Amino acid sequence: MNSVIASYGCNSRDNDIRYESSSGGIFSVLAEYYLKNGGVVYGTAMSEDCKEAVYRRVDQIADLSCLRGSKYLQSKIGDTFRQVLDDLQCGVQVMFSGCPCQINGLKLFLGKEYENLFCMDIICHGVPSPELWKRYAEYFETKNHAVLKKVNFRSKKHSWNDFGLMHDSDMKQWFSPNKENPYMQMFLKNYVLRPSCYECGSKSYRTADISIGDFWGVENVLPELNDYKGTSLVLIRSEKGANIFEGIKGQIIYASCEYEQAVKRNSAEYQSAVRPVQRDDFFIDMRKLSFARLERKYLGSPIKRKVKKIAKRIIGVMNSQTLFDSM
Template sequence: MIEIKDKAKCNGCHACVNVCPTDCIGMVRDSEGFLYPKADSDKCVECKKCEEVCPVLNRRYENPASRQEGFAAFALDETLRLQSSSGGIFSLLCEAVLDMGGTVFGAAMTPDFKEVRHISVNNKEELALLRGSKYLQSTVGSCFKEAKELLLSGKPVLFSGTPCQIGGLYAYLGTDFDKLYTVDIICHGVPSPMVWDKYTDFLKSERKAEISDVFFRNKQSGWKTYSLSVGFSDGTRYLKKFREDLFMKGFLADIYLRPSCYECGFKTRLRQSDVTLADFWGIQDIMPELDDDRGASFVWLHSEKGEKLFFSAEGKMNYKELDAEAAILRNSASIKAAQIPPERAGFFSAIKTSPVDKSILKYTAEPAGMRIKKKLSRIKHRLIK
């Protein structure tokens, strides 16, 4: 029976929940807002499938056969590109699978914008729900089981998610399928849904209105200086650049990532997915001809299936091959786990009694010397450009 003794050893992928033959495992939120499995000992038959399937306990992090091809790319459809976090390549890959009569699994916000859950879509209209990065951990639910049923009936499936979710899917399936396409992301780490929950309550109380839409990667002020955009029922909008928005500041300072993110073994070059997608940070240095600050994806292909899927979108994108290593080295989250900041424990203790804005502000405040140093470095970078 699965029992989580060390939270850093559970990424919340739901493989154990999906594999349990008696459905005795539920996911329960801890005080930080992250989900962990909890088995009902009355229903458990001690088959140990939950422990055997766990990709972390069994250190199933890599695919030794993983290929390393790199491309810079963006969708030619400008609307789609602006609605996407980087170059919109995710939507093109999904469209290809939908055209085959397949199903796409990915992360969507719940209608109240409080949580992110994995869902399946079968048509291009619904694909909009999966578009764009949502910066909180997505709940997989029974999606591994649903994907397996579709694959066993011969249907194509594209499953997208964080590298640990893709690791969980393969651990659950136990094998690859010809018609399974997996797409992961270069993942900074997943922030606490509890912090987001409190943050949205804070934004709502400031506006005295309900939330009507959320987009974490608004490109109005440019892709490289993206903003968090939140629409309200009174027609107003909150729009703040990621460096100025409190939630994004705490997320990018690694203050409230899931404990397992600090020990993530899935951040490897030998990815299990067919395709890894990321922001092509540093494109202005490597391929300035493809940089118009409206978003470019780094497409990292690992298999023949991934390559075929990518090229099936050939007429719908602008792309150029590159040495994958050049993009990997410019993307700090590609192969290195975040470091646990010393402020993390203090933050989670503060947020129990203090308002979310004040807690984030307190634990992300930089000493004045550091702030000035960073500002000077940004100015220097701009001048060099």
């Protein structure tokens, strides 16, 4: 069950929604469609202390903002599946969003198909340990003498791909590019994923109606959609998904493309993360080393990383200049 009926690049027509979203804002458009029609939406939000990700049920558009944006850590399901079942049995229209394995788990729990259930999954790189996130959040607070108030794993404050934190009562903001943030680098280097993520069965068996993700490479495939504000990749996987997509077309700017083009730069759609040889050692060290020492051991010192980045940038400029001079 992994067929794709159609593939699209999409952007919300609402620039405020796009700014608050990780890519093109398609999750918010789908969620608002359900809420405006009397339905409810289940998705992941950060806890009040920003130390964990938890599932929330939202039935008002005003409360939807907490579900926007990517959360790069494992979310707590709790009794969410039971709540979904109760809603479905009461005839409520339900939109459930999550990782492919969470969608598959919900379907197994329910035991049968419900016409009033719409499932949307994400193209998932893998799920990081919530323990590492808690360690990082506490490290940040201690280092900066601050209390976290808000987290944005994909802030658009300065570019499409920054890591942003807000802290203390004046909501002071702190940002770092994802390529420099130690937590995000540990995640992207696959050190901290669940064992099942390295052999993900949900890559070949997906039961969602629609899958969404970042449309990496959109500038080459659908350049008319690329304005450097982030574009959503949408994969329609069922007739229900196709019908719902028809219902939101008035709220989005979209263009279709071939599946192979759509996922060319997003291999997480069909390929599991590679397990690093240091993965087991990393988890041992995570529990006994300070976060600062863990960072130095697996990523190198922050100063050396900055020097290396500056050197690469200078070499890149020099190479470009050499090429220009030789023309």
